[in-house]
Amino acid sequence: WPENWPAFSVFCQMSTQWRVGLNGPTGLDYNVLFKIMSRLGLPDDEYDVMFSDVRVMEVAAINAMRETD
Numbered sequence: 001w002p003e004n005w006p007a008f009s010v011f012c013q014m015s016t017q018w019r020v021g022l023n024g025p026t027g028l029d030y031n032v033l034f035k036i037m038s039r040l041g042l043p044d045d046e047y048d049v050m051f052s053d054v055r056v057m058e059v060a061a062i063n064a065m066r067e068t069d
Contacts, residue, residue, distance in 0.1 A: 007053035010036055014054070025065050028058050 013036055017029040037050060 004053070006040075007050050007057070010040075010050060011054050011057045025062055027062065028054070 014028050017032045018025045019027050
């Protein structure tokens, strides 16, 4: 969906910015995420929505990475 493209694009830019612990990925490095998002110049409400959308993708990605067959 076109409305998801901006958040997906930011999520893709974060592909090398995972925090990793002994049990694997724990989440994205929000310091980098906030830097990327701040460069977009979004109004506060759109910034909050994008942050929420990226977090949904983050959780889905962590769950997928932790799946075992």
